Amino acid sequence: MKLLTLNFLTCALKPCKASPLSFPLHPRDAELEIVESELNLSFLRNILPRLAWEELRGVVRELGLPDLPEIMPEAEALGKASSGKKTNENAANENTITTTTDEDELSPKPEVQPEAEEPDLEPTQTALDLHRLLLETSLRAGSLVCGNCGHAYKVKEGVANFLLPGHLV
Amino acid sequence: MLSTPSTAHVCFDRVYEPAEDSFLFLDTVSSAPETAFLGDRFGQRSEQRRSPPLVVEVGVGSGVVLAFVAANAPAIFGRHDVLCLGTDLNSFACRAAAQTVQTAIKEPAREPSVFLDVVNGDLASCIRPHSVDVLIFNPPYVPAELPDFSRHADYNTLPPESRSTTFEQDSYLLELSYAGGDDGMVVTNRMLEQIPAMLHPTRGVAYLLLCAQNRPDAVKSRIRDWGPGWLAETVGTSGRQAGWEKLQIIRIWRQELAG
Numbered sequence: 001m002k003l004l005t006l007n008f009l010t011c012a013l014k015p016c017k018a019s020p021l022s023f024p025l026h027p028r029d030a031e032l033e034i035v036e037s038e039l040n041l042s043f044l045r046n047i048l049p050r051l052a053w054e055e056l057r058g059v060v061r062e063l064g065l066p067d068l069p070e071i072m073p074e075a076e077a078l079g080k081a082s083s084g085k086k087t088n089e090n091a092a093n094e095n096t097i098t099t100t101t102d103e104d105e106l107s108p109k110p111e112v113q114p115e116a117e118e119p120d121l122e123p124t125q126t127a128l129d130l131h132r133l134l135l136e137t138s139l140r141a142g143s144l145v146c147g148n149c150g151h152a153y154k155v156k157e158g159v160a161n162f163l164l165p166g167h168l169v
Numbered sequence: 170m171l172s173t174p175s176t177a178h179v180c181f182d183r184v185y186e187p188a189e190d191s192f193l194f195l196d197t198v199s200s201a202p203e204t205a206f207l208g209d210r211f212g213q214r215s216e217q218r219r220s221p222p223l224v225v226e227v228g229v230g231s232g233v234v235l236a237f238v239a240a241n242a243p244a245i246f247g248r249h250d251v252l253c254l255g256t257d258l259n260s261f262a263c264r265a266a267a268q269t270v271q272t273a274i275k276e277p278a279r280e281p282s283v284f285l286d287v288v289n290g291d292l293a294s295c296i297r298p299h300s301v302d303v304l305i306f307n308p309p310y311v312p313a314e315l316p317d318f319s320r321h322a323d324y325n326t327l328p329p330e331s332r333s334t335t336f337e338q339d340s341y342l343l344e345l346s347y348a349g350g351d352d353g354m355v356v357t358n359r360m361l362e363q364i365p366a367m368l369h370p371t372r373g374v375a376y377l378l379l380c381a382q383n384r385p386d387a388v389k390s391r392i393r394d395w396g397p398g399w400l401a402e403t404v405g406t407s408g409r410q411a412g413w414e415k416l417q418i419i420r421i422w423r424q425e426l427a428g
Contacts, residue, residue, distance in 0.1 A: 012295040
């Protein structure tokens with residue numbers, strides 16, 4: 001199970017959902033593996049506003065992985081112009097990247113239109129690291145523990161089991 | 170015409186085999202009106218809604234629908250940075266579906282979207298509230314007695330020291346995929362109750378399959394009674410001519426309220 005998936009999961013028990021302690025779930029006795037996948041730069045750049053960065057940092061720390069930076073990187077820090085195939089038009093796009101500092105998720109950010117810029121960007125080390133952590137580092141076995149009720153959901157062969165006794169009846 | 174994902178690796182003795190209902194989902198989400206609706210709501214050209222949509226399919230079975238959406242995200246959403254997550258009660262289906270999606274998004278001609286995982290769970294109970302942008306649910310809709318869930322934990326894994334499932338186990342796992350209790354609505358009603366809390370408050374949309382015995386008109390009118398702005402419309406149908414299994418897919422969403 002990918003670490004990014006933890007960004008979207010919570011305790012399956014209804015009463016826990018109201019408690020902030022039910023997110024994120026805490027990995028315990030985790031056995032990690034790397035499952036390589038293709039890096040999707042526009043995805044990485046666009047997903048940032050949806051990440052619960054502070055909680056993610058906590059999970060990374062609990063797993064004993066190298067610390068994530070305190071402040072979430074800006075989308076602009078994930079792509080760099082590739083030297084070879086630049087055209088004048090694209091160079092112009094690049095200028096708009098460096099001048100934008102707006103952090104509001106909902107505000108228009110013309111520089112993140114992949115149609116215009118994606119072919120001209122290559123991932124920075126920050127992007128490679130983030131891809132490796134969020135999409136390639138996977139929980140193969142262990143448990144996910146709710147910080148509110150303490151229930152431990154087992155992970156086996158990469159599949160997390162959120163079924164509770166009596167859940168279905 | 171978008172191709173149907175391969176499910177050649179799936180063992181249909183214990184995982185629901187793609188059938189008319191599954192194919193109705195593929196046709197509906199890729200139909201011109203739905204791609205226009207979804208593109209307008211989630212397409213990257215709509216500046217306000219730039220962040221990648223989270224697509225959650227509840228009860229993925231073989232994974233054919235989620236794989237289709239993941240593999241054809243550019244045609245359906247107008248973007249390829251779409252996140253896909255599945256759930257199923259059947260742990261064998263979880264593994265099979267994960268493989269179906271991974272195979273589909275690896276095809277060389279694809280612009281890959283992002284597949285998260287398939288988790289073994291009941292409906293969407295383990296997903297963070299208000300985080301789902303697109304919910305897909307092809308429920309057990311057949312009016313038939315629900316299976317005896319007390320056996321679930323035993324039947325959800327291989328028997329001890331065995332490498333294969335038993336016949337009773339396979340029958341149980343398949344029953345989960347189709348038996349819907351009274352009116353075929355018991356499981357669907359549980360899902361409907363959770364939908365307002367699951368969907369993203371402004372852009373969330375759910376697609377739900379119903380058969381004629383589920384009384385689709387009554388279901389739609391109940392949803393419209395959830396409160397101001399809630400809408401439910403039929404956006405895909407099949408089997409209109411004969412047979413008792415007349416199917417339709419309804420779209421459930423919330424209209425943005427002015428002011």
